[in-house]
Amino acid sequence: MNLDSVRGIGRRRLLGWGGLAAAGAPLAGAQLGRPDSFSGLPPETGPGGAYDRYLAELAAKGEFSGVVLLSHRGRTVLSRAYGLADREKGIRNHPGIAVSISSAGKPFCAVAILQLVQQGRVKLTDTVGTHLTGFADEIAERVTIHHMLTSTAGLSSPAQDPQRIFTSRDEVHEYHERWTRQATLVAAPGTSSDGHSGADFAIPAQIVEAVTGMTYWDYVEKHIFARAGMTGSGFYTRPRWLTDEHIAHSYMLQADGSRVDVVRNLDKGSEDPFQPGKNPARSVSSQRI
Template structure:
């Protein structure tokens, strides 16, 4: 009998009913990390790795691997709310940070599919108040691909917001203060500010607040019933939403929702705290569960969110996208790792000749990443309410387990 390859074995395991050892159907898994008996061989190293990280208190959160919408492996570690003794579970809701940017990109592509806007049109076509060089030179395509050349926001990282209206007006005002640092289209520089502007364009074109548009046109059709742009007050009171535990320089961790004075030392910019903002917006900050992100992948695949031509436009790579600089440098060169490209929200990557659409995010007290393995119909989700010292190492373990072929 021929030996099963890793990809073949995972494909078989992903299409039969599995329940032992934490290999679960699509329902919430028990909290904790018990029951590793029966884990597919290809996923065991990943499973052991993350369990070891959790045992050292280096990981708190949820990981999930699904195939064709069914959960193959799900683990949850640590506490969603230490003060109230609420553990993380498979259905715990996490702040996605910048991993929510692809929702913004998708909203724009949906509006383009409905002929509500054009990618080549400039910011000034839809919004007023911008400096002339920004309004007339920066296009929607530039914003989606981080090639708009916009300067970044400065100051006010300690400000605490108290309403949706206050945050929305502040974002509107500060985007009008941006200028150009390079000619649009001639370079690439990651820009949350550009996605803030895209969120405002979505609201203007659709006639709905950005968060409402995403809820009605992305979350609801995809069946993402737990996903939303939750407010800080909901973050504080809803026991299902994981609190961010911010690593401090003395080695302790502070609850970022309860302690708004606590600031980042690893992720999100030194001294920042995402909970000071009242609500997420085009630049990120949406919330989701791991199963909801699997539903998102399924809804992309089955034409629920976009028809095929615009789905391929959304997911297809546009601009070469070198890894972002940060506290976790990219892994050493691996010949199986293809060059990443920026798509219209997601990153279009490849590993071992398999196409992957993904995006990650980091805030004070949180790291996230979701990956859609387009050729094998796998989805991998990593949601942590710790700011991790090495999120890339976790992603590498997932890539090896699902697409490594060894």
Template sequence: MTTTRRSALQLLGATSVAATAGLAVQAAGSRPAAAHTGSPSRRVPEGLRPGGELDLLIADMAARDVFSGCVLITYRGRTVLSRSHGMADKARSVPNGPDTLFGLMSIAKLFTAVAVAQLAQRGLLRYYDTVGQHLDGFAAEVADRVTIHHLLTHTSGLGDPFGDPGFWEAARTWTSVQQAMDGVGGFVRRQTLAFPPGAGSGYSNSGYHVLGEIVARVSGQEYHDYVREHIFRAAGMGSADFYTPPRLRDDRRIAHGYYRPEGSADRIENLGEQIFLPGAYATCAQLERFAHALWEEKLLNPAYTRLTLSPKVPMLPPPGPVALTVFTGYGPGATLAGDRWSYGHSGGASNGGVGELVFYPDSGYVTVILSNYEMESIRGIPGLTRKLIVEQG
């Protein structure tokens, strides 16, 4: 993924934020996307439909320049609400739209997790395999004790390379994908464990980098190539891809990230802070296709789909208008609200970019929120969306 200094600890793991309510009006410049053929069921709450409570909240936030991005809600594969607000590229006056590609940040961990599950399904690895069974160069405490299960569930004790001394100085010298992958791997291999594997829980970007290396070693393909072929292409995700800074600057389909530096009233573009580490980019519709491909067992067989989604380790729930019971799965988070299970992941960078993918296999909903503003730019949207879905009963 494309990373920056300011994205540091929360680069790949923003949590959903609590819902906020308020009076709102339809913002000028909102561009509904074309719906799927057919119409949503009448069971869909009015609050989720165009002109409803959620639509008004998003429009108000966009009108106040709080939110810039796209939101897509589908029910049983049919569009309930699709909205695009703000600018993908302010300098060139390119608006956000249904075909805009947004940085996915930590949502991309879902692709790594599915890749691991595919290889496990083929018998090429096992969840209790240790790091040392597949990779070289790690200290014994990691090589012999950290398993793929630990890496997937953030219980390995590994941390985050972006805060390691010298990381950013080294990162600015990387000029190829392989150099960046090797460079990150070098910093991860020098880390010590914060706790014995399985004895605690700590969100770990390092752990998922190690999983990416394992995917490459076991599959015989470069990690990004494996995901392109076996996930993006298999799920019908079209232009979803991994992009590096040169393409971020030149491709008009890609939303640039914007943030307000401390003490400034104006947002600036973050491209000047990017390093050469490929980031996953997709549209809302492409993530919706991925969600359906995963739960409809098009990427994994039924047994490994259930294994990937099922709850593993309990987590503290985020604040919000709905009481939640939250677990890590093997990649996706598993959340119980009332009697509704949902699955997904979120991600964010402090210098512009935040998103969330949530899907409800039992009831057929998928919700995708992608923004090219700060993490706070979607505050209230995920919580209200979940509340309206769960209260439907």
């Protein structure tokens, strides 16, 4: 689903180095199911039912835009698209549209790490310094992969410039290698924390690269997306995002109540309290080209 209000999908997180740019179904799309063919399933859950009408009403008011899949025991009950994937070009959403999932892409990093654990190439007890250099001793020697994957590393990441725009993947990569090495240890590793550090995700991604010799993006696309049949998912650069009509655009709420296209307006912030521009202290996630 792609929420036009972009609550929880900030310019930082939407365009993140480690974040998954867009995930979608295979371009063939899914078929609509008939609710009367499912024993005990309320008819209002199917096409034309109350749920379908509710989403259509939200889309008509500009409060929702995206693709919904409702299934029951592995069978599709409702697969329908609402709203526009690109307002400027008038491209409607459809089941083959890929949408940004922002920080929801982080579990793929855990999958990549655990694949390497299964292969005996990595251990969850390995510290940062086992595979990477350039970190402060207390991080390199005390913070483990398990700590980072469970958000108990005790790390704090420095804020980033919300207006920075990259021109290549190499520039994104080099920037975040420097950025993660500026992280500091603010709590004992293994201690639960309400905080959130982008380094908890970016460092394991770099470990994947150090162990495999591949970029994190290439590794995930080859060893997770391809193996899972996720043919509509991938990591996309801004130029690709601007020209590929199967990738949905997300929008940021402005002070005057309007919404602007995030991909076309990387220099603008947002009035949403979860977005940069309203509360710069929360603008700590990464950006993508």
